[in-house]
Structure formats: C-alpha cells, structure tokens
Amino acid sequence: MTLHSTDTLWLEGMAFENTTDGHQFTVDADSKFGGQDKGPRPKPLLLNSLAGCSGMDVVSILQKMKQEFSWFNIRVEGQLGDEHPKTYESIKLIYQFKSADGLDDAKVRKAVNLSQDQYCGVSAMLKKACELTWDIEYLE
Amino acid sequence: MTLHSTDTLWLEGMAFENTTDGHQFTVDADSKFGGQDKGPRPKPLLLNSLAGCSGMDVVSILQKMKQEFSWFNIRVEGQLGDEHPKTYESIKLIYQFKSADGLDDAKVRKAVNLSQDQYCGVSAMLKKACELTWDIEYLE
Numbered sequence: 577m578t579l580h581s582t583d584t585l586w587l588e589g590m591a592f593e594n595t596t597d598g599h600q601f602t603v604d605a606d607s608k609f610g611g612q613d614k615g616p617r618p619k620p621l622l623l624n625s626l627a628g629c630s631g632m633d634v635v636s637i638l639q640k641m642k643q644e645f646s647w648f649n650i651r652v653e654g655q656l657g658d659e660h661p662k663t664y665e666s667i668k669l670i671y672q673f674k675s676a677d678g679l680d681d682a683k684v685r686k687a688v689n690l691s692q693d694q695y696c697g698v699s700a701m702l703k704k705a706c707e708l709t710w711d712i713e714y715l716e
Numbered sequence: 717m718t719l720h721s722t723d724t725l726w727l728e729g730m731a732f733e734n735t736t737d738g739h740q741f742t743v744d745a746d747s748k749f750g751g752q753d754k755g756p757r758p759k760p761l762l763l764n765s766l767a768g769c770s771g772m773d774v775v776s777i778l779q780k781m782k783q784e785f786s787w788f789n790i791r792v793e794g795q796l797g798d799e800h801p802k803t804y805e806s807i808k809l810i811y812q813f814k815s816a817d818g819l820d821d822a823k824v825r826k827a828v829n830l831s832q833d834q835y836c837g838v839s840a841m842l843k844k845a846c847e848l849t850w851d852i853e854y855l856e
C-alpha cells in the first residue's frame with residue numbers, strides 16, 4: 577500500500593488552495609454559489625483525474641507500439657444529476673488524435689482498452705459509481 | 717441533468733494541461749514514470765475533488781450556523797493498493813480548524829455529517845468505490 581496525502585486549505589469565500597505532490601492550485605465556486613471563480617469547481621477534477629490517469633497510460637502504450645501522433649486531447653463529458661447529492665450519472669471519454677503519418681486504429685483501440693480494462697485506477701473507481709463509456713476520434 | 721465538459725491536452729512526455737471551467741492547470745508524472753513533475757499526479761486529484769466539494773459544503777453550513785473560524789484545512793489520506801488497476805482502498809478526510817472564539821463541536825460534526833451524508837456528490841461517488849471515513853481536529 578502507498579499513502580497519498582493532500583491538503584486543501586481554505587483561502588476565503590469558497591476558494592481553497594490544494595497542495596498535491598508539492599504543487600499548488602486553487603479551486604473556487606462561481607458567483608452563484610458564493611465564489612469568485614478563482615479556479616475550477618472541485619467536482620470536474622474527477623474528470624481531470626480520469627483523463628490524466630488514462631491519458632498517461634495511452635501515451636505510454638502507443639509509444640511502445642511505435643505509434644506517433646502530433647496532438648492528443650482527451651475530452652471528458654460528465655452528466656450531472658439534479659438531486660442531492662449531485663453525482664455524475666454517466667461519464668464519456670473522447671480520445672482525440674492528430675497524426676501526420678496516420679495511426680493504426682486497431683492499435684489505438686487496444687491501447688485505450690488496456691488502459692480502461694487493466695491499468696487506469698481512476699477508471700476502475702468511477703466505474704463503480706456511474707456508467708463510463710469512451711470513443712476515439714481522429715481529427716485533421 | 718447538467719453537462720460538465722473538460723479538456724486534457726497532451727503537452728509532452730507525460731505532461732497534460734487540463735482546461736476546466738476556463739482555468740488551466742498541468743498534471744505530470746514523476747521522473748520514475750517518464751515525467752518531469754510539472755504538476756501533480758492525476759490520481760490524487762480525486763482527493764482534491766473530494767476535499768473541495770465537501771469543504772465548500774462545510775464552509776457554507778458553518779456560516780449559516782454563525783460558527784466562525786480563522787483557519788480551515790482538509791487533509792485527505794488515500795491508501796493506494798499495489799495491484800493493477802491501482803485504486804484507493806480507503807480514503808480518510810481530516811477536517812482541521814483553528815478558531816479564536818472556539819467552535820461548537822456538535823455543530824461542526826453536524827455540518828460535516830450533512831456534507832458527507834446529503835450534499836457532497838464526490839463523497840457519494842467515491843463511497844461506492846472504497847471505504848471513506850472522516851475525523852475532525854481542532855488545532856491551536
């Protein structure tokens with residue numbers, strides 16, 4: 577077991593400063609909920625966590641497969657329910673690539689599958705809480 | 717239902733830039749996993765998301781209860797398992813307060829309970845994936 581420890585310090589209003597792995601960043605509410613929009617809302621950090629965790633897997637696996645890309649973005653869409661506690665009822669990851677030489681779609685699918693089924697711990701956790709789907713897009 | 721959409725753009729190596737609610741911040745792996753530590757790891761963002769979501773609840777409820785504090789920090793400790801996919805097996809939130817006038821412990825406990833049981837959507841999701849506990853500390 578490995579212990580991960582983070583601190584989230586109240587600044588003022590609804591703003592908090594996270595200290596994580598020695599790095600700081602602020603979260604805040606928007607003005608409708610008493611905040612000043614000094615940083616992102618905390619809930620979508622779940623989507624960032626998922627994208628980063630799976631994105632690192634996919635970069636690493638595609639490099640081993642000698643698949644080169646010039647641009648890679650992961651869009652994540654979460655559908656938030658209306659009832660308290662407000663949770664994501666479904667989350668969709670869209671892995672978007674640009675590549676000068678073209679990418680082998682079968683290999684890209686294999687890389688994403690390996691991440692989603694075997695490696696990505698954030699995915700494994702969020703799948704227990706909501707529906708999680710993914711798609712791949714090749715952009716010009 | 718409300719749609720939350722985020723982008724996580726690959727920069728280089730294992731570094732990605734998140735764009736969330738119009739704000740940017742970077743995540744990266746450490747050098748052991750091909751990164752350069754340009755930002756936090758993605759997985760602990762789950763802990764930041766949890767702390768921020770619940771922290772905003774608690775600030776808001778304590779304000780309504782006229783409970784004043786000068787300092788408030790949420791330490792989150794996640795125990796990460798060793799087997800792939802590596803998930804948090806347990807998460808503990810420690811709500812830490814400093815207050816010149818003292819805080820009514822029963823009211824603080826009620827505020828945290830309301831967040832954990834009724835309002836915090838991140839808590840509700842992560843509870844489905846692992847054990848989640850909390851404690852309160854009053855510091856000098």
